[in-house]
Amino acid sequence: MLNIDQLRADTPGVQHRIHLNNAGASLMPRPVLEAAQQHLQLESEIGGYEAAALVREQSIGFYESVAQLLNAKPDQIAWSGSATQAYNTALSAIPFQAGDTILTTEDDYVSNQIAFLQLVKRHHLQLIRARTLPEGGVDTSHLKALIRQHRPRLVAVTHVPTNSGLVQNIMGIGEVCRANGAYYLVDACQSAGQLPLDVQAIACDFLTATFRKFLRGPRGGGFLYVSERVLEAGLEPKFMDLHSAAWTAPDAYRPRESAVRFETWERSYALVLAARAATNYAIELGLTAIAEQVSMLAAHLRQRLSQLEHIRVLDQGQQLCGIVTLSIEGLSARGVISALNQKGVNASVSGKGGAVIDFEKKGVDWALRFSPHYYNTTAELDRAVEALKQLPTQ
CATH class of the missing domain: 3.90.1150.10 (Aspartate Aminotransferase, domain 1)
Structure with missing residues (x-):
């Protein structure tokens, strides 16, 4: 209670x-605000790099907290500047080839729909939307049939559309995706913080969300969950930096083994600590x-x-x-x-x-x-x- x-x-x-x-x-809530304010105060007193070094353990705790929220492992979590940035980073890692199919719903978030249309134009893909049930929500039976029929490269479902109170049925899709060679991407931007999320039960390959909505965190922060399947397949985002990869020879680089390969180096540590506080606040409740x-x-x-x-x-x-x-x-x-x-x-x-x-x-x-x-x-x-x-x- x-x-x-x-x-x-x-x-x-x-x-x-x-x-x-x-x-x-x-x-x-106050603990979130205080976490951000205290770190900004520390930066003003000793410097940004020095402050980051002092809170290294707390910032690593961010990955542990989000992993607990999702029933994942810390090395499967990546920090992002926003949910959309996380989503687009995931999209950039999928090895699309001409003729591939993206399968989604009629209720996917507008920015996602725009990204799909861009991918269709750039890579000569096919975009298919599963039909909606008369009472609302994607017809998961139709969606699964389309997976088996078209064997899409990507299946993408928004858990809760921003323009509606609908909660999409995202369960049972991941297993069908894996059996048919598709990657499964879930947009949890509007469900993280108001609904339980278990990435093992969902069986998704990627899941993205923000902190500023129902998680009650600050603006300017989001996260990306990445499955072991994705990491083992060696998928990597379109662009990496010295944080997400190592420059190993003049003409060679090596991506980080964890989901950190989907991050870049620069971030606000005040936001990271506040996001961790917001996540812990939700978990405790x-x-x-x-x-x-x-x-x-x-x-x-x-x-x-x-x-x-x-x-x-x-x-x-x-x-x-x-x-x-x-x-x-x-x-x-x-x-x-x-x-x-x-x-x-x-x-x-x-x-x-x-x-x-x-x-x-x-x-x-x-x-x-x-x-x-x-x-x-x-x-x-x-x-x-x-x-x-x-x-x-x-």
Whole structure:
């Protein structure tokens, strides 16, 4: 059972805002903020290189913490500046050849879809999207059949799309991928920190995420998980540096044996330590307890919103999470966000350009996105609904 009072005491921002934009960037708890501030203070006093040397053991602990979060090994974890950077680094390591297939879903994240289209253009690949079930979510039976039929080089699934409360079924895909020679890439950007993740059970080859969302870490940090299969196959990103590889002779180099080969040398150690603190904070609370609390809050919010006129809750799927999306008749996205901000409510908007296929099916050009987290209360959600009720409609 989560101690909500303690969690809110750890979160100064709740004193003056109803923060329902955790799918964008969560409010950091005090231990995370303090970890970053203390290291920046140390850098200001003794220098950046010297400060990094002093916190070497703590920074190595980052890999141990993320590995624990994912049920992985520390040498399978790489630091990244963002989830997108981690994702693109993984994509760059896959040995695509002309005629290869990328298999994905209609709900994959917009940046991923753009990257797939670029790869199609550059390497003359084929892009296939598995069909969506009538109730929402990828048809995993169809996806597995497509794997067997096309034997794609890559299968890519976004666990939780940014524009919807949908939780994709990512289980059972990895085994089919391995049996058919495909690599399996999971985007966990919106699920890390609100849902349990076990890379052994998922059987993925790559998994990427950020810290600023439901993990409640700082902006500017993400991670990449890499399977032993990938490391043993010798896959490496398109570009490495003196950190990710060794220059062994004038015309030779050797990649690092671990997932560090997917990193580069430069990073903010303040962010690394804060990301470790955020990961440990989530682990100590327990991802199962977090998921239950977030699910309860999101269900409460959807129930309240469904009672309002001129509002349509858009979330579909057999399993839903802490992202709640809705359309509002007669109002502009900018006007809604401005009005909510004036009432002390933080939310965000997903535009059609970020969800072309999904929003065309739903017949909307934009969606308002509320994303509560475990430190929010039902009273806050009720006040946010009341703020929506007070918006002027045409």
